[in-house]
Amino acid sequence: MATTLSEAYRNHPLHLHHIIPLDFSSIRTLPESHAWSESNDSDNIISYNESLSIPIIDLMDPYAMEQIGLACEEWGVFQLKNHGIPLSVIEEVEVESKKLFSLPAEQKLKALRSPGGATGYGRARISPFFPKYMWHEGFTFMGSSGDAKKIWPKDYEKFCDAMENYQKQMKILAEKLSHMILNFLGIKNCSSSSEENKWVGSTNHIGAIQLNFYPCCPEPNRAMGLAPHTDTSFLTILHQTLTNGLQIFKDGSGWVPINPNPNTLVVNIGDILYIMSNARFHCALHRVVVNKTKQRYSMAYFYGPPIDYVISPLVINSHVPRFHALTVKDYINIKAKNLGGALSFISTTSKNI
Numbered sequence: 325m326a327t328t329l330s331e332a333y334r335n336h337p338l339h340l341h342h343i344i345p346l347d348f349s350s351i352r353t354l355p356e357s358h359a360w361s362e363s364n365d366s367d368n369i370i371s372y373n374e375s376l377s378i379p380i381i382d383l384m385d386p387y388a389m390e391q392i393g394l395a396c397e398e399w400g401v402f403q404l405k406n407h408g409i410p411l412s413v414i415e416e417v418e419v420e421s422k423k424l425f426s427l428p429a430e431q432k433l434k435a436l437r438s439p440g441g442a443t444g445y446g447r448a449r450i451s452p453f454f455p456k457y458m459w460h461e462g463f464t465f466m467g468s469s470g471d472a473k474k475i476w477p478k479d480y481e482k483f484c485d486a487m488e489n490y491q492k493q494m495k496i497l498a499e500k501l502s503h504m505i506l507n508f509l510g511i512k513n514c515s516s517s518s519e520e521n522k523w524v525g526s527t528n529h530i531g532a533i534q535l536n537f538y539p540c541c542p543e544p545n546r547a548m549g550l551a552p553h554t555d556t557s558f559l560t561i562l563h564q565t566l567t568n569g570l571q572i573f574k575d576g577s578g579w580v581p582i583n584p585n586p587n588t589l590v591v592n593i594g595d596i597l598y599i600m601s602n603a604r605f606h607c608a609l610h611r612v613v614v615n616k617t618k619q620r621y622s623m624a625y626f627y628g629p630p631i632d633y634v635i636s637p638l639v640i641n642s643h644v645p646r647f648h649a650l651t652v653k654d655y656i657n658i659k660a661k662n663l664g665g666a667l668s669f670i671s672t673t674s675k676n677i
C-alpha cells in the first residue's frame with residue numbers, strides 16, 4: 325500500500341529545501357522566507373453568521389445519509405458527532421503526536437521524507453507551488469510507521485500502537501461514510517458500479533495519516549499555516565486540537581472558519597470524490613492560519629481507492645461527464661505538476677487532454 329502511493333510520487337522529486345522544515349524552536353521573529361503578503365489578513369475570517377456555519381451531523385441520526393449528502397453538495401465538508409471513535413484512541417494519538425513534534429530538530433530529521441517519497445517528516449508536499457514557506461511541520465505515514473523506528477530505535481512501540489489503532493478506527497469510519505455517500509449519489513444503483521466501487525471496505529485502498537503541527541508564530545497575520553489546497557483523497561477525516569485555524573473557502577463569502585468542537589471530527593471530500601460526483605459536490609478548498617500564543621495540532625486520515633483504480637464521473641439522467649476518466653496514479657501525476665489546476669486540466673471542456 326505504502327509503496328504504491330510512493331510509486332506515484334517518485335516521478336516528482338522535491339528539492340531538499342522544500343522538505344526540510346525550519347527549526348521553529350530557535351526562531352523569535354518571522355523570517356522573510358515565511359512572510360506572506362498582508363492581504364492574507366484582510367481576506368481573513370468572515371464574521372460569525374449562523375447560516376455560514378459548517379453543518380454538524382450526528383452519525384446516529386436516521387437521516388444522517390441525506391444530511392451528509394446535502395452538506396457535501398453545499399459545502400464539501402461537514403462536522404461529525406457520535407462518530408464511534410473511542411476518545412482514548414484520539415487522546416493517545418494526540419499525546420504521541422505532541423511528543424514527536426517536540427523532539428529536537430536533528431531527531432525528527434532522521435525520518436525526513438525522501439525527495440521522491442510520500443511518507444516521513446517534512447514540509448507539506450504542496451510547498452513548491454507557493455512563493456513562501458508555511459508555518460508548519462508534518463509527518464506522513466501509511467500502515468505501520470517504519471519511520472518512527474528511525475526516530476526511536478527502541479521506544480517506537482507506543483507511538484506505533486497509537487497510530488495503528490487510530491488508522492484502524494479511521495478506516496472503519498471512512499468505509500461507513502463512503503457507503504453512505506455512494507448510496508446518496510445513487511452509485512449503487514448504476515449498472516456495474518457496485519463492482520467498480522469494491523475498493524470501499526477492501527484491503528485494496530489507500531489509507532494515509534498526516535500529523536500536522538503549527539507552532540506559535542510571532543506574526544500570525546503575515547504567516548500561513550497550510551496554504552489553500554484541496555485534498556487528493558476520496559474523503560478526509562480530520563481531528564483538530566482545541567486551537568482555531570482551519571478555514572474553508574465558500575464562493576461569495578470568503579474563508580469560513582471551522583473551529584474545533586469537542587468530540588467532533590471534520591470530514592471533507594477530496595478531488596477523487598469531487599470527480600466521481602461529476603462536480604455535484606462542492607470542492608472543499610481549505611487552509612490553516614496560525615496563532616501567536618497557541619500551538620495547533622491536527623491528524624488527518626486520507627482515504628481513497630488504490631492507484632490503479634479508474635476514477636470516472638457518475639453520470640445520471642443523461643448528464644454530460646465533466647471530467648475525463650483516469651487512474652488515481654495519473655491524477656496524482658497531473659496534480660504533482662499543476663496542483664489547483666489539476667481539475668481543470670482533466671475537465672472535458674478544457675483543451676488540455
Ligand SMILES: C=C1C[C@]23C[C@H]1CC[C@H]2[C@@]12CCC[C@@](C)(C(=O)O1)[C@H]2[C@@H]3C(=O)O
Nearest residue numbers: 448449450464532534553555556557626
Ligand atoms: C496521501 C496523501 C495526501 C497528501 C499527499 C499524500 C501524502 C501527504 C498528503 C498531504 C497532507 C498535507 C496537505 C497535502 C495537500 C500535502 O501537501 O500533503 C496532502 C496531500 C494531498 O491531499 O494531495
Ligand SMILES: O=C(O)CCC(=O)C(=O)O
Nearest residue numbers: 534536564570612622624
Ligand atoms: O490542520 C488542519 O486542520 C488541516 C490539515 C489539512 O488540511 C491536511 O492535512 O490536508
Ligand SMILES: [Fe+2]
Nearest residue numbers: 553554555610
Ligand atoms: Fe487538507
